[in-house]
Amino acid sequence: MRILSGIQPSGAMHIGNYFGMVRPMISLQDSSDLFAFIASYHAMTSIKERASLEQNIFETAVNFLSLGLNPEQATFYRQHDVPQVLELYWILSTLTPMAMLERGHSYKDKVAKGIKSSHGLFSYPVLMAADILLYDSDIVPVGKDQIQHIEMCRDIATTFNDRFGDLFTIPKAQVSQDTQTINGTDGAKMSKSYDNTIDIFCSDKQLKKQVMSITTDSKGLEEAKDFDNCNIYKLCELFMSDDELQQLQQRYISGAEGYGHFKLTLLETIQDNFQKFKTKREFYIDNPDKVEQILQAGALKARKIADKKIQSIRLAVGLD
Ligand code: TRP
Numbered sequence: 001m002r003i004l005s006g007i008q009p010s011g012a013m014h015i016g017n018y019f020g021m022v023r024p025m026i027s028l029q030d031s032s033d034l035f036a037f038i039a040s041y042h043a044m045t046s047i048k049e050r051a052s053l054e055q056n057i058f059e060t061a062v063n064f065l066s067l068g069l070n071p072e073q074a075t076f077y078r079q080h081d082v083p084q085v086l087e088l089y090w091i092l093s094t095l096t097p098m099a100m101l102e103r104g105h106s107y108k109d110k111v112a113k114g115i116k117s118s119h120g121l122f123s124y125p126v127l128m129a130a131d132i133l134l135y136d137s138d139i140v141p142v143g144k145d146q147i148q149h150i151e152m153c154r155d156i157a158t159t160f161n162d163r164f165g166d167l168f169t170i171p172k173a174q175v176s177q178d179t180q181t182i183n184g185t186d187g188a189k190m191s192k193s194y195d196n197t198i199d200i201f202c203s204d205k206q207l208k209k210q211v212m213s214i215t216t217d218s219k220g221l222e223e224a225k226d227f228d229n230c231n232i233y234k235l236c237e238l239f240m241s242d243d244e245l246q247q248l249q250q251r252y253i254s255g256a257e258g259y260g261h262f263k264l265t266l267l268e269t270i271q272d273n274f275q276k277f278k279t280k281r282e283f284y285i286d287n288p289d290k291v292e293q294i295l296q297a298g299a300l301k302a303r304k305i306a307d308k309k310i311q312s313i314r315l316a317v318g319l320d
Contacts, residue, residue: 003028003174004035004137006079006128009043009056013063014197015270016182016190019238020143024176026068028141034074035135035302036064041079041086042128045121046110061291063201066281071294079131081299084306088130089123091317095159096126096152105148113193129153133160134306136169144181147173164316182238185214187231198235200274201281211267216259225259227252232262239269 005025013022028034038060040053047053057078069076079085101107101122111117128149132140133156140150150173157168181189184196191197198210214231227233227249236248248265251257284291314320 001032001139002035002135002137003032003139003141004037004132004135004171005141006037006039006042006131007060007064008039009053009060010046010192011052011056011059012192012197012199012202013060014190014192014199015235015238016184016197018067018200019182021141022064022067024141026064029070029074032139035137036069036074036076037131037302038064038078039131042124045118045124046115058288058291061295062281062284065284065291065294066277068277071298075298075301076294077298077302078295081295082134082302082306084303084310085127085130085134087310088134088313089127091313092129092133092156092160093123093126095163096123096129096156100152100155101125103148104152106145109145125149125152126156129156132171133157133168134309135302136309137171138169139174140171141174141176144175147175167313167316183231183234185210185231187215198270201278204271207270208267211263211270212260214259214263214266219259221258222255224255225252230259230262232259232266236262236266236269239273 003025005021007017007021025034025036038057040057043053043056047056061076061078064076065071104122104125107122107124110121115121125148128146129152132150132153140153142150150171154170157170161168161170184190184194185198186194186196188194188196199206202210214235216230216232217226219225230252233248233252237245240248248262251262
């Protein structure tokens with residue numbers, strides 16, 4: 001069973017990235033043939049500065065490795081180290097109806113948020129389809145916002161298979177129930193573009209600032225509080241066991257503490273949880289050559305498969 005997913009190198013990793021994507025992906029590496037890649041070409045649709053792109057790609061690699069991705073088990077690579085994907089992207093784009101892309105929610109949302117429209121941004125789903133189909137992926141774990149892209153990929157693959165023969169595996173999206181959307185400090189989906197993130201590896205001072213900015217209702221210290229609708233509690237749920245949550249619920253109900261106390265509990269919990277990854281992270285930051293070596297080895301594995309697949313695709317369409 002091949003499972004593949006990509007992550008955009010969009011800078012500092014936050015709790016939403018971690019619980020929504022990174023951790024579920026890493027947990028699959030023991031039981032499947034996992035392909036995890038850094039979507040560097042996709043990132044170019046929003047990052048236009050050389051230094052930021054380079055830095056974000058490096059940081060994303062470091063974060064994945066520090067958080068437990070095992071490059072011996074998974075195939076971990078940068079998208080642009082396997083440029084064969086661009087040839088497939090072109091071939092698929094000749095089979096992609098304009099109207100399909102015009103219906104893209106993600107494209108429309110991004111333009112509405114102020115990302116400059118470009119042909120690359122518009123055809124983003126076709127490149128994503130190429131990422132998936134080049135490696136005969138069976139399952140693609142994604143956030144809810146990417147489901148439409150997987151649907152497009154399935155449609156494009158079916159069109160290709162009907163015309164040129166059954167070359168492509170039709171992939172399935174996998175959206176995990178409890179981790180699909182993580183809320184940010186204001187209760188909306190946690191996202192860098194909403195400026196409501198809690199970052200995993202920032203300074204203690206910055207982390208405190210982010211946690212303290214979580215919005216709550218204005219109940220006073222002595223009032224009983226509603227944990228179910230509280231942004232602090234929702235974040236605690238990601239980290240705590242059932243027992244710990246029950247204790248926290250009691251504290252909400254008792255009316256002896258204010259939101260500031262609950263925020264401090266959350267802050268400590270976050271610090272404890274990510275502390276164990278920090279040593280490894282420092283090691284990789286200090287050893288960029290080691291990171292490079294891992295990524296090169298991953299690209300080599302991926303390229304072998306991609307080369308073979310692209311040969312058979314060329315043959316099928318008449319480019320032999
Ligand atoms: N578009 C995805 C995102 O923003 C990243 C991505 C690129 C991806 N190519 C992919 C995800 C292929 C899954 C499969 O999250």
